[in-house]
Amino acid sequence: MELGRAVLDQQVTDRNGTPMGRVDGIVLELGGEGPPRVARLVIGGPTLFRRISPALARRVERWRRRWGPPERSGVEVPWSKVTKVGLDVQVDLDAEETAALAWERWVRERIIGRIPGA
Amino acid sequence: MKLLEIALGIVTGIGGFLEVGSLATSAQAGSEFGFQLLWALGLGVVCIAFLVEMSGRLAAVSHHTIPDAMRERFGVRFFLVPLVAVAVVSFLVLASEIGGVCLALQLATGVKFQWWAPLVAFIAWLLLWKGTFGLLEKGTSLLGLISLAFLVGAWKLHPPLAPIVAGLKPSAPTHDSARYWFLAVSILGASVSPYLFYFYSAGAVEDEWDESYIGVNRITAGLGMAFGGVVSAAVVVVAALVFLPRGIQIERYEQVALLLTDPLGRWGFILFVASLAVTCLGAALEISLEMAYLVAQGFGWRWGESLKPREDARFSLVYTMVVPLAATLMLVGLDPLKLTNFSMALTAVSLPVAVIPMLVLMNDPEYVGDWGNGWISNAAVLVVSVVACVVALVALPLQLFGS
Numbered sequence: 001m002e003l004g005r006a007v008l009d010q011q012v013t014d015r016n017g018t019p020m021g022r023v024d025g026i027v028l029e030l031g032g033e034g035p036p037r038v039a040r041l042v043i044g045g046p047t048l049f050r051r052i053s054p055a056l057a058r059r060v061e062r063w064r065r066r067w068g069p070p071e072r073s074g075v076e077v078p079w080s081k082v083t084k085v086g087l088d089v090q091v092d093l094d095a096e097e098t099a100a101l102a103w104e105r106w107v108r109e110r111i112i113g114r115i116p117g118a
Numbered sequence: 119m120k121l122l123e124i125a126l127g128i129v130t131g132i133g134g135f136l137e138v139g140s141l142a143t144s145a146q147a148g149s150e151f152g153f154q155l156l157w158a159l160g161l162g163v164v165c166i167a168f169l170v171e172m173s174g175r176l177a178a179v180s181h182h183t184i185p186d187a188m189r190e191r192f193g194v195r196f197f198l199v200p201l202v203a204v205a206v207v208s209f210l211v212l213a214s215e216i217g218g219v220c221l222a223l224q225l226a227t228g229v230k231f232q233w234w235a236p237l238v239a240f241i242a243w244l245l246l247w248k249g250t251f252g253l254l255e256k257g258t259s260l261l262g263l264i265s266l267a268f269l270v271g272a273w274k275l276h277p278p279l280a281p282i283v284a285g286l287k288p289s290a291p292t293h294d295s296a297r298y299w300f301l302a303v304s305i306l307g308a309s310v311s312p313y314l315f316y317f318y319s320a321g322a323v324e325d326e327w328d329e330s331y332i333g334v335n336r337i338t339a340g341l342g343m344a345f346g347g348v349v350s351a352a353v354v355v356v357a358a359l360v361f362l363p364r365g366i367q368i369e370r371y372e373q374v375a376l377l378l379t380d381p382l383g384r385w386g387f388i389l390f391v392a393s394l395a396v397t398c399l400g401a402a403l404e405i406s407l408e409m410a411y412l413v414a415q416g417f418g419w420r421w422g423e424s425l426k427p428r429e430d431a432r433f434s435l436v437y438t439m440v441v442p443l444a445a446t447l448m449l450v451g452l453d454p455l456k457l458t459n460f461s462m463a464l465t466a467v468s469l470p471v472a473v474i475p476m477l478v479l480m481n482d483p484e485y486v487g488d489w490g491n492g493w494i495s496n497a498a499v500l501v502v503s504v505v506a507c508v509v510a511l512v513a514l515p516l517q518l519f520g521s
Contacts, residue, residue: 009190009197011418022189022418048417051194087181104419108431112438117247118428 003038011088012043012077012100020075020095024048027076038079041089043100045074073102124337130255131170131342132349133262137401138218139211139308139462140350141394142455145374147301148357149366150294153285156354158302160286162309163347165502167340168495169473172480173315174335177322180485184319185415187479196475201416203471205409208313209440210461212405213447216242217454218398221371225391232451239445242402246437251324251423254407258400265349265397267378267389272352274381275359282355300463300513306506307465309347312472317408320415324422332489356381371455402441410436463517466510469503 003026010023025042049057064073075098077091084090095101112118147155173184180187189197219238220231245254291298327335360380361368368374375394378386407423414421414433427434448454477500480491 009193011186011190019418019420022194024194043418048194052198104432107435108428112431112434113428115247115427115438118426118434 007038007041007085007089010085012041013088013090014093014095014098015083015091016094018095020091020093020098020100022048023089024051024074040076040078041082041091043075043077044103045072045099047074069102069106071099071102073099075100120334123334124341126256127334127338128342128345129263130259131338132345133259133265133397134314134400134404135343135346136262136265136268136349136353136393136397137308138214138394138398138454138458139311139465140305141218141353141397142368142371142374142458143301143304143308143462144350144353145357145361145377146368146459147305148354148359149361149368150301151291151298152358152362153281153354154289154291155298155302155305156282156285156351157288158305159309159347159350159354161288161502162306163343163350165306165499166310166314167343168499169310169315169476170318170343171336171339172476172491172495172499173319174322174327174339175332175489176476176479176486177319178327178329178331178335179487179489181323181328182319182485183323183411183415184316184476184479185412186323187485188475189416189418191479191482191485192475197416200471200475201412203468204312204316204412207461207465207468208405208409208412209444210447210457210464211311211313212402212409212440213444213452214454214458214461215398215402215405216441216445217448217452217457219395219402220448221454222391222395222398225372225375225387225394231454232449235445235448238399238402239442242399242406243438243441245403246406246423246441247427247434249403249423251321254403254423255321258396258403261396262400264389265393267382267386267393268349268352268356271378271381271386272355272359275356277355277359296513296516299509300459300517303466303506303510303513304459304462306502307462307469307510309350310469310502310506311465312468313405313408315476316412316472317404320408320411320421324424329489353377369455406437406441409440410434459517460514463510463514466506467514468507470507473499473503 008023008026012020012023014020021043023041024044025047026038027040027042028036029039030036046057046061049060081092082089083092177183188200216235216238220234223234224231356377360377366373375390378390410433411421413436419432420430421433422430477496479485483490
């Protein structure tokens with residue numbers, strides 16, 4: 001399996017099929033014999049912006065601390081929680097319980113949820 | 119069942135084709151160059167039919183929307199290029215469409231267009247906030263059928279067939295060549311709007327298309343765009359027969375409003391105003407949704423116009439911000455016709471960026487399997503978008519600073 005092509009930038013869905021972001025990074029583990037193993041997938045958070053530019057990532061982190069959700073956004077998913085790699089990457093988690101949806105929750109509670117009819 | 123879908127798809131094509139861009143550029147082309155620029159419209163229609171068909175096929179075979187597949191295939195850094203280009207162009211076109219609705223209201227009431235911008239923005243936002251995808255898509259395209267009035271208008275003027283057919287062949291202008299090429303690329307930009315096929319792919323995924331839809335898709339894309347193009351051609355024809363002999367050059371929208379009064383009398387004015395309002399509002403809704411789709415799909419957020427806003431908060435936030443911001447351009451008094459012309463030419467400039475990544479996907483078996491593009495559609499789309507971009511890059515500065 002070619003990791004870059006097959007996993008990186010793929011849509012991630014949780015166990016209920018809820019989209020929870022994209023695979024923005026892959027953490028590899030070097031250890032012992034054989035080739036490196038995939039340890040974790042990184043979804044959202046500073047990793048996404050760091051791929052575009054490190055300066056941008058720092059700035060977005062400052063903005064978040066100042067105005068955004070208090071919790072650090074983004075989540076690392078251990079490879080053992082990955083249940084399927086196909087059209088999407090499916091993980092055995094509940095998106096609402098993870099920091100992957102930190103911004104989504106923040107926007108829902110602070111902005112969209114306050115508009116009548118939401 | 120499939121027949122119904124084909125009919126609906128064609129109606130969507132007809133009702134959704136004409137909007138502020140094609141209306142303004144077609145009217146200008148007809149009043150200044152008669153039938154001579156019809157070829158640009160024909161070329162645009164062929165190109166957009168190919169692109170719409172491709173985006174439907176991509177969605178049916180791979181179950182990916184265009185932004186989704188682009189992010190996955192090219193990575194986040196490259197994805198930013200089409201994301202920013204399409205978003206900027208879409209934003210300006212959205213402002214033009216909102217301007218079109220405002221102008222229709224000005225024509226109907228006499229109250230200056232800019233005062234209508236907040237109300238129009240609110241109505242558009244409310245429809246997006248409350249409406250479902252099916253309601254918005256089908257509602258706007260059914261109402262958009264009112265633009266068939268232009269076809270009736272053209273018919274009543276007994277247009278001469280031979281010069282119209284001759285206009286379908288590209289020819290060099292006899293006068294004002296800078297203006298001629300500027301209008302040619304503006305017509306291409308107005309017909310080949312990236313928002314149209316980006317929106318279409320999201321719709322096909324939202325309607326859960328699979329490979330059994332490839333045939334339906336081919337027919338609806340081809341016929342829908344062709345009939346839609348005929349309505350735009352009718353605008354060129356009416357303008358050529360009504361404005362050109364009187365030497366009227368369109369510098370303001372108020373002049374365009376008289377397009378149908380010659381063939382249809384007082385009803386012509388009413389139908390024009392209604393067509394302008396309805397088609398521009400429909401396009402404004404589609405463009406706002408397309409921008410929300412683009413961002414949400416690119417970053418893997420939850421999206422869907424049929425969900426409640428709080429279920430896809432970030433998606434809803436995008437259109438909630440974009441609609442009032444675009445309306446602000448009208449509120450500060452930017453000239454809607456100038457903005458329309460500028461954004462159509464800019465669309466032409468952006469075409470290669472919006473189209474070439476899509477062509478790569480359409481030739482990648484990982485996405486389209488055995489349903490990849492043939493060489494004709496590859497060549498047609500590539501040549502039209504690159505040539506349109508180059509000509510627009512030359513014509514845009516000439517038009518802005520030349521005269």
